[in-house]
Amino acid sequence: MSNTSDVIIVGGGVIGNAAAYYLSKKGVSVTVLEGSADIGHGGSSRNGGGVRQSGRDPRELPLAMYGIQNLWPGLSGELGIDTEYTPKGNLRLGKTQAHLDILRKLTDRAIACGLDVRMIGYEEIKSINPYLSDEVIGASWCPTDGHANPLTATLGFYVNARRLGARFISGEKAVKLQKVKGRLRKVVAESGVYEAETVIVAAGLESRPLLNTVGIDVPMTGNLMECLVTEAQPYLFDQMLGAAEADFYGHQSKHGSFVFGGSSGFEGCTLDKSGLLENYEKTAPATCRGIMRYFPDLKRAKIIRTWAGFIDVCADGVPVLGNAEEVPGLVIACAFSGHGFGISPAVGYNLAELITTGKTPVDISALRYDRFKAKI
Amino acid sequence: MGAVERILEREFVPADDDGVVVCRCEEITKGEIRRAVHDGIFTMTEMRRYLRAGMGLCQGQTCAKNVKALMARELGVPPLELEHATARSPMRPVEMYVLANEEVAD
Numbered sequence: 501m502s503n504t505s506d507v508i509i510v511g512g513g514v515i516g517n518a519a520a521y522y523l524s525k526k527g528v529s530v531t532v533l534e535g536s537a538d539i540g541h542g543g544s545s546r547n548g549g550g551v552r553q554s555g556r557d558p559r560e561l562p563l564a565m566y567g568i569q570n571l572w573p574g575l576s577g578e579l580g581i582d583t584e585y586t587p588k589g590n591l592r593l594g595k596t597q598a599h600l601d602i603l604r605k606l607t608d609r610a611i612a613c614g615l616d617v618r619m620i621g622y623e624e625i626k627s628i629n630p631y632l633s634d635e636v637i638g639a640s641w642c643p644t645d646g647h648a649n650p651l652t653a654t655l656g657f658y659v660n661a662r663r664l665g666a667r668f669i670s671g672e673k674a675v676k677l678q679k680v681k682g683r684l685r686k687v688v689a690e691s692g693v694y695e696a697e698t699v700i701v702a703a704g705l706e707s708r709p710l711l712n713t714v715g716i717d718v719p720m721t722g723n724l725m726e727c728l729v730t731e732a733q734p735y736l737f738d739q740m741l742g743a744a745e746a747d748f749y750g751h752q753s754k755h756g757s758f759v760f761g762g763s764s765g766f767e768g769c770t771l772d773k774s775g776l777l778e779n780y781e782k783t784a785p786a787t788c789r790g791i792m793r794y795f796p797d798l799k800r801a802k803i804i805r806t807w808a809g810f811i812d813v814c815a816d817g818v819p820v821l822g823n824a825e826e827v828p829g830l831v832i833a834c835a836f837s838g839h840g841f842g843i844s845p846a847v848g849y850n851l852a853e854l855i856t857t858g859k860t861p862v863d864i865s866a867l868r869y870d871r872f873k874a875k876i
Numbered sequence: 877m878g879a880v881e882r883i884l885e886r887e888f889v890p891a892d893d894d895g896v897v898v899c900r901c902e903e904i905t906k907g908e909i910r911r912a913v914h915d916g917i918f919t920m921t922e923m924r925r926y927l928r929a930g931m932g933l934c935q936g937q938t939c940a941k942n943v944k945a946l947m948a949r950e951l952g953v954p955p956l957e958l959e960h961a962t963a964r965s966p967m968r969p970v971e972m973y974v975l976a977n978e979e980v981a982d
């Protein structure tokens with residue numbers, strides 16, 4: 501088989517797969533190189549499923565809003581796979597005055613960007629979610645936020661891109677990008693060399709060393725984050741939940757289990773000795789204590805699984821997205837900083853537009869790769 | 877682990893026993909698993925994520941072997957070539973308030 505296509509995508513996570521799908525739909529020939537044995541084995545299969553606009557940085561918010569208005573609602577039908585998209589709102593909860601101050605700031609900022617989000621008090625919170633602990637005194641409420649299933653969404657994009665003719669190779673780690681006559685042309689991988697007009701680097705944290713091979717650096721670091729899931733429970737609520745300090749978040753999945761993420765405060769300082777993304781012993785117990793303080797009734801729910809995944813945290817907390825003029829033919833899509841799932845359809849769609857028309861429906865110029873300046 | 881081209885030459889052929897339930901916790905049938913392989917689901921880890929086969933209460937302790945055999949046959953590879961999905965802690969379901977308690981009795 502010829503190793504030449506119109507576009508090469510490095511990384512078969514939800515971002516790479518979404519881009520592959522929207523490009524294939526436009527008749528562009530695509531090759532996706534996924535370094536691990538499993539498609540979607542990175543953060544894309546390990547996240548909490550939040551599809552949120554509230555709390556997002558104004559530079560990223562337009563992408564989040566675009567996806568929720570234009571892409572998520574029809575996605576399950578379009579892919580023929582249930583992505584379990586549930587736009588039933590997001591409550592970001594506060595228990596102290598300091599929490600409410602944080603929420604108020606985030607809310608004002610989002611309102612200024614045109615998002616429908618507001619602060620609500622105890623009574624209204626209870627009417628939306630009666631199971632919450634009485635310690636919750638206020639919350640921000642964004643009725644158009646929600647959650648989806650990252651596993652079926654990630655693989656749904658993959659299965660459909662593949663059906664439309666995209667070529668996928670797993671166990672094929674890209675090691676080097678190479679220019680030919682001043683233009684990026686080749687991707688050297690462990691078992692082969694691939695050529696294309698355009699290369700999208702969507703390899704999460706690993707994008708950094710790869711981009712370094714053509715002289716581009718994205719300042720980001722890896723943080724190991726953890727989630728847990730309960731056995732299926734009777735239906736309780738539809739909303740996505742978060743907390744002012746972002747230490748607890750989660751939802752009840754369609755299947756009935758609760759998916760919660762939490763932290764111990766040791767994030768970034770735990771050692772993953774095995775390279776197998778091990779859970780840190782203090783995190784799941786801390787997460788359980790956090791959950792029980794918001795949902796006392798869940799104390800007897802059984803935890804059946806815990807896992808960990810890296811987030812690629814950018815120095816300024818928002819992704820790097822778009823062309824790099826220094827390296828014609830290169831498109832960067834990384835540093836999603838723990839919020840890449842919710843915006844993944846919008847990112848994939850906009851990248852496909854960028855590559856085929858040179859323009860994007862959403863202004864992504866604030867996410868440029870060369871925005872980073874030292875503080876003094 | 878080598879590079880795997882995600883192509884399957886053979887076509888999906890329906891079978892009489894496609895309705896047999898293989899993963900009892902999540903009620904996933906033989907036909908669904910076989911069809912998923914043709915959708916491009918080539919590993920057991922992907923199968924869990926795609927169909928929830930082996931993701932229920934028993935976490936695949938009952939059906940993993942059968943899922944593996946079915947997938948291997950569909951892919952035309954020996955079952956030994958397929959890796960089991962990663963086992964995740966806790967080994968047995970644990971109630972939240974128990975996992976939350978880190979105090980050591982003296």
Ligand SMILES: Cc1cc2nc3c(=O)[nH]c(=O)nc-3n(C[C@H](O)[C@H](O)[C@H](O)COP(=O)(O)OP(=O)(O)OC[C@H]3O[C@@H](n4cnc5c(N)ncnc54)[C@H](O)[C@@H]3O)c2cc1C
Nearest residue numbers: 511513515535542544547548550674706809839840841842
């Ligand atoms: C615990 C946790 C909770 C989260 N919660 C949320 C949430 O609620 N909402 C939300 O929006 N986001 C959330 N996120 C973030 C979200 O999961 C990510 O931003 C998103 O999945 C990024 O997708 P990606 O495709 O860029 O990265 P990944 O899924 O990491 O994909 C990158 C892929 O590239 C491959 N790769 C790496 N190097 C190479 C190479 N050299 N060659 C070829 N392939 C390579 C990897 O194997 C991987 O499959 C969470 C993340 C974690 C870890």
